[in-house]
Amino acid sequence: MQEYKFTEEQEKEISRILAKYPVKTSALLPLLTLVQRADRVVSPEAMVAISKKLDVSPAYVQSVMSFYTMYHTEKVGKYMILFCINISCQLNGCDKLLEHTARKLNIKVGETTSDEKFTLHREECLAACTEAPMMRVNDTYYGNLTEQRIDQILESLD
């Protein structure tokens, strides 16, 4: 296994994060997030690097990481689309819209486009039921979706 190297920037950020917590282990989620954002994946190498920073076993890092759906063991696209399929969105026709999105991107749900631009996943309620049907693209919520609006959104992302 190759050694994972944090950038200088990241090292500074890590020191800032660690300073916030009296118990080192508490910084696990922030560090996982840092890596996921930078690499779009959390590789085993990165888990080892994080485990060293926090003095825990790599297995523990993996156990925590594997509980959360927003950390990925396979690299995701530049834009991560989480499509809500829970009840409010369901009642408002998310199934069709999800199908439409998949067709538009020419991938199946759960896959990443070949140019690594988009990844499409189903997600449970994202707590925006008032705007159902909705999806989340990276950190932005898009509500009241229609096929047209989805096309527009996808085009606007580069």
Next chain:
Amino acid sequence: MSDVTLTIDGKTVTVPKGTKVVDAAKQVEVDIPVFCYHEKIGPLGCCRMCLVEVEKMPKLMTACTMDVAPDMVVKTVGDKVEKAQKGVLEFTLLNHPLDCPVCDKGGECPLQDNTFKYGPPDTRMEFHRANNVKAAPLSPVITIDRERCIACQRCTAYSERIEQDRGLVMLNRGFHNEVNTFNNEPYDNRFSGNVIDICPVGALTNTDFRFKARTWDLENHDTLCANCGCNCNITLGTRLNEFMRIEARPNDAVDDGWICDKGRWGHHFMESKNKITAARENSVGKTEPTSFPNFPINAPAEQAAEKVIEIFKNIAEEHGPESIGFLGSPYATNEEGYLYQKLFRLLGTNNIDHKSYQDTPGLPIRHFDVEEIENSNIVLLIACDPTEELPILDLRIKKAVSRCGTKLLSLNDQDTALDKYAELKVKYKVGSEASAVDALAEGLARELGESIDFSSDLGPTGISDEDMKSLVEAVRSSMKICVVYNPAALSGDTSLRVKRLLSVIARIPTIECGAIPAAPATNAVGAVDMGLLPDFYPGGVPVSDSEKVKELWGENAPTKPGLSASEMIAKAKSGDLKALWIHRSNPVVDFPGGEQVVEALKNLDLLVVHDMLETETTQLAKIVLPSNGPGFDEGTTTNIGGRVQARRKALEANSIDDWKLIQVMLKKLGDESSYSRVAKVLNEISQKVPGYQEINSRFVGKQGCNREQVAGEEVSPGNVESAASSNGKLQLRVATYLFAHDKILDASSKLAYHFKPSSAFLNESDAGKIGVSNGDRVSISGNGTEMEAEVTIDNRCMEGGVVVPRISDEQGVNGLGNPDGSPAWVDIKKA
């Protein structure tokens, strides 16, 4: 701690505060079913099997997480509880396969038992059960069946709280949860096998035992692990006189319920191809031995032994009793050791020993049992690496540090795995232990206002004044201290210095103190107690105390100090020692000296080796006699905590038991005692060995009992010799590696995946001087021997030293050592 009284199912019980309801119930024989709860691991509250009703509480409670409270009223029966139990079991069984007929756990499975007792008669599940991976290797010795796992998390909690390395975790928690390691790496450490014992279903199984026998067909023998001085309690399962498996047999005073992997999988030597099964004569050595008659070919061992002991007698008569010697075994039982020393002292010699390092019986302070580690507030390790040498001690120390508030101090020449639990770690230079120990003793004496001069000198140790001061202070201010030292890792007469240090500690008025002499060999303490020593009779009676010796051992008992093992080897070389008898020991590989030992043994008129496996030493023997060894033998051993326990016979051997064989020889020499059973030998031990008065087979029972302190007369060490100039040489430290490739773990061992290549751990600055870097091959030479190793630069020891773990018999690292046990110098060159 104050007590709490409560009622469980109408029965009143009083237990200490902090007890969990589930444990309180056991005291009044109320059975609360559990899956995830394990007494030694602590509450998890994860499976819900233990739900009970508690008066004034609105909901059912988990008995495993709930502390007892005064006047609490608990009900473990009734509609409400029964409905909950049925519900939990129905849920637990939803996806559990119907594997019982082919499952190794069948017959001893808590899931089976709980379902039978508390479960619903059928299931309402109408769909297919979830399928999952069956029989995947979790490590080379553990197989996991993912369908059977009920996600109780006992195993992962064990990894976190007992092993404390969190190697085994629950991944993908939720519907797809799986017990696994990081990145699918094998789950291997020194204690992995315990998860097999604690898994309440057949998910974690012993790969070696899989499908070998149904558990109810096993004959279970309560005996002891024979692989190190902890003497952990085990259940050895056999079927049709064949070895099947080993499980832990909890004994709080010894193992706290766990065994290490060497205990579990390191007993296949019992069925080794190298087992010696018959007496034989080798055509080696001098062709015309002194008065050696024809050896009866194919004779039973007892006939052979009778003949040979007669020859020993003749040699002793012809050349004087100094011309014969006995090298005993720190692996044999007390009974065997006792009888053998009796035999040789009957021949008039005190040339009796069992080790290559210096050690004396007794301690100037209390001999602590292992459990005392938990209630000592300071544990001081001297030259100890429990993780490799005495694994279960490693778990005990981790428990003490993490749960009992014990502080760990370490005085060592090398880094060890336990260092990260240490509050203070003081490292001295390899070979300077004598000065380091003296400096600590003198520092403490000074604190006591004693004007003692041990002429100690911190100079050669590399310890800073400050570090030594903190160490002195930490020891002085402890309330209760347990000193654990490994005599086998101390060079020269340092173990005597440790004893002197202990007497100083004993004089500190404010502290309670005790020590554990922690030599790794299985019965190292017993061998010393049984008088397998040139200068002490059993029970620490000095040979020079002729009055006492004569009283206990008769008018003719020898009172002249004999030769130590290394002296015997030297005398064999010079021709003064004519005949040597070796019992279960392999000095050619295990003693320092290498080729010199071989030459010495070859020079003997008669070498007899009584051993269980073929070794480099049996190859040199004129006569080889079969010893049955662990699994087949019976008797007692004394562990590092001074606890005498029974090792029981699990398999029937074809050869005669060692103790019977020695008895045959004793008879031949005219000894009148006759032992009908091995317990009779123990009776004699209790009469003849001071300290063992209270020991008898009934008292030893299942859990063993402590022998009383064996007396120790203080032997004063000499002056520390100043080290010879190094001349670019390095001081050698031979470290222990638990899974060394030797006769016990041979190439066919289940643990062979742990075998390591030979390596040398160097300090940065020395590596620079020699001009080697990580991964380079080097040749290490000293004492006329040479061996190869791969370099690791990691500052495991200080400048001027090199640590070489003993990883196999073949490696021959002990050959580099000085036969007299003084610190060895080695040359290291790039190969």
